Amino acid sequence: xxxxxxSNSGQPQEEVISFxxxxxxxxxxxxxxxxxxxxxISVFALLGLFYLVPWLSWEGRQAVLFDLPARKFYIWGLVxxxxxxxxxxxxxxxxxxxxxxxxxxxxxLWCGYACPQTVWTEVFLWIERWIEGxxxxxxxxxxxxxxxxxxxxxxxxxxxWIVFSFWTGVSFVGxxxxxxxxxxxxxxxxxxxWPLFWTLFYGGATYANAGFMREQVCQYMCPYARFQSAxxxxxxxxxxxxxxxxxxxxxxARSSDRSQQSLGDCVDCTVCVQVCPTxxxxxxxxxYECIACxxxxxxxxxxxxxxxxxxxxxxxxxxxxxDGHPTKVLRGRTYVYATLLTVIFIVGVVGLIHRKTADLDVxxxxxxxxxxxxxxxxxxxxxxxxxxxxxxxxxxxxTLEGLSGAHIDGGTPRWHVLGGxxxxxxxxxxxxxxxxxxxxTLRFVLTDASTGQRLLAEKARFxxxx
Ligand code: SF4
Ligand code: SF4
Numbered sequence: 001x002x003x004x005x006x007s008n009s010g011q012p013q014e015e016v017i018s019f020x021x022x023x024x025x026x027x028x029x030x031x032x033x034x035x036x037x038x039x040x041i042s043v044f045a046l047l048g049l050f051y052l053v054p055w056l057s058w059e060g061r062q063a064v065l066f067d068l069p070a071r072k073f074y075i076w077g078l079v080x081x082x083x084x085x086x087x088x089x090x091x092x093x094x095x096x097x098x099x100x101x102x103x104x105x106x107x108x109l110w111c112g113y114a115c116p117q118t119v120w121t122e123v124f125l126w127i128e129r130w131i132e133g134x135x136x137x138x139x140x141x142x143x144x145x146x147x148x149x150x151x152x153x154x155x156x157x158x159x160x161w162i163v164f165s166f167w168t169g170v171s172f173v174g175x176x177x178x179x180x181x182x183x184x185x186x187x188x189x190x191x192x193x194w195p196l197f198w199t200l201f202y203g204g205a206t207y208a209n210a211g212f213m214r215e216q217v218c219q220y221m222c223p224y225a226r227f228q229s230a231x232x233x234x235x236x237x238x239x240x241x242x243x244x245x246x247x248x249x250x251x252x253a254r255s256s257d258r259s260q261q262s263l264g265d266c267v268d269c270t271v272c273v274q275v276c277p278t279x280x281x282x283x284x285x286x287x288y289e290c291i292a293c294x295x296x297x298x299x300x301x302x303x304x305x306x307x308x309x310x311x312x313x314x315x316x317x318x319x320x321x322x323d324g325h326p327t328k329v330l331r332g333r334t335y336v337y338a339t340l341l342t343v344i345f346i347v348g349v350v351g352l353i354h355r356k357t358a359d360l361d362v363x364x365x366x367x368x369x370x371x372x373x374x375x376x377x378x379x380x381x382x383x384x385x386x387x388x389x390x391x392x393x394x395x396x397x398x399t400l401e402g403l404s405g406a407h408i409d410g411g412t413p414r415w416h417v418l419g420g421x422x423x424x425x426x427x428x429x430x431x432x433x434x435x436x437x438x439x440x441t442l443r444f445v446l447t448d449a450s451t452g453q454r455l456l457a458e459k460a461r462f463x464x465x466x
Contacts, residue, residue: 025142026215028125029135029274033298042113043122051167054174059391066176072420078352079420081389083359090348097344101337103231105329106316107238108292111224117217118291120168120210121277124161131157135274161211169203215278218291225288234319235327239292241272241283241314242322249283254307265309272296272303272314282314358396359387360446362458365426369463377430378464379409384427386446391419395449398427403442403462405435414449429462436464 056063058076065074073080080087102109111118132138132153144150174182177195185191191199209217218225232238242265249266266283273281275295280287282296300314320327365381373379388394397414400406409428417423429442443457 023216024279026277026279027135027138027142028277028295029271029299030129031271031275031295031298031302033301035294036298039113039118039122039293043119046114046119047123051171054171054179062178062180064175065178068176079389079391081359081387083387084355087348087352087355090344090351094341094344094348097337097341100231101334101341103228104233104236104333104337107232107236108224108228108290111218111291112293115291117209117214117222118293120206121214123164124210124214125277127160127164128157131160161207165203165207165211166199167203168206169199169201172202173199215289215291218278219289229288233333234323234325235329235331237316237318237329238286239282239290239294239297239314240286240317240319240322241266242312242317243283246283246313258309265304265313267303267307269303271299275299356456357389358394358446358448358455359385359389360444360456360458361385361387362444362460364460370465372433372465373430375430376433378433378436379428379430380462382427382429382444382460384425384444386415386417386423386425388417388419388421388423393418396455397447397449399445399447400429401443401445401457403431403436403440406431406442406462431462431464433464436462438466439463 053064054062058074061074063074063076067074071082073084099110128138132141141150141153170179170182170186173179173195176198182191182195182199185195186199213221245264246266247264248262249268250263251268252261252263270281272283273279273296275298276282277293277295278289278291280289282290294316296314297316301311304311304313318327318329361384363383363385365383368381371379371381384398386396388396393416395414395416397412398408399412400408406429409430413425413427415423415425427444440462441459442462443459445457446455447453448455
């Protein structure tokens, strides 16, 4: 409460100033056009992948499965193990750099077309329009008192939203738990523990974010909106209202002569504001709330077509172009990002192709430093873990390198290891006692028995008496 003098009598009057602006629900108007079609294609492609991929099979198993308990990530023919997590880092760097590249090139392309918040909100809006009608009907319905008709419409919408959100949660968990088993356990009401928690959590988050919070997630929660300006410069593509051409704005008769009037091209129809999912007026300039969905571009183009003016009063352009300076969309920083992206991509792909198809762990037996055998030899014992990272059975052989006279007790071992399995065994290495003193390094060499290909070599210490 703040005392302020607003009276004629000079007596201070109290005025309540609220720091909290009550949220007004935004009912974006439906629009068709080039960019709207692009957004629909993007929504279908991305959500289609999200809902379909968990159901695809590959060689008798789920094609894409992030099996956390088994610590294996299956991506079609590729199986990634904890030892391959460097590739996850590679993927994250690649995604981060792509975001930098596309933002420098075309502003908030990610927000407008690919962000999960945008694509799911779009689907929730389609459901809302399908059940409650167009923008005007939805506004009337919201303002109308509760009636049987309103109750049926609102509860039908909520029901479809909840079913869709729940299915979204199931699909998400289906990337981590075999989806067939998950759906079966849900059908028999046997799902519990983490799968149930994450299904409800992800489904609930989808329902809350896309059904209720919508543009507020972009405005108050998303950090990207805040730091994007660091990636922008005056040659970044942005969606802008052409002030010079549009102002002074104002309504006019359709038949009026454009060359005779003192008005700009904006007919002040506010359609660009009505279609905006974040409820802003692009004519006030670039605002951080703008997610660059280009709905206002389509809207204004359709208005310009109707009044017979050229399109592009609201358009993709750059700040330099708006100011009348030459602009270069492809410039230094975009070339740097593109080069970095290409190099990192190629390095990662080459690394993936040549990644190790087996792994070997060597642990020295800590119970005894060494043992002297009846054959006058010094013996060290090692525990070996051989991991077959391929999904087919393989045979391996083990040899020694780097220590003269060293041999494996019982000769060269040959092991058969099933696909994706770990084989653990003890190996005794012996060296004639008169040829060795003190500590030495040796290498265990793992070879593919069928191809003879040397796969990897692991170093270990051999200890003999001083
Ligand atoms: S849609 Fe175009 S003409 Fe209509 S108010 Fe917006 S900028 Fe002006
Ligand atoms: S101002 Fe235009 S581009 Fe930005 S969010 Fe609104 S409709 Fe989308």
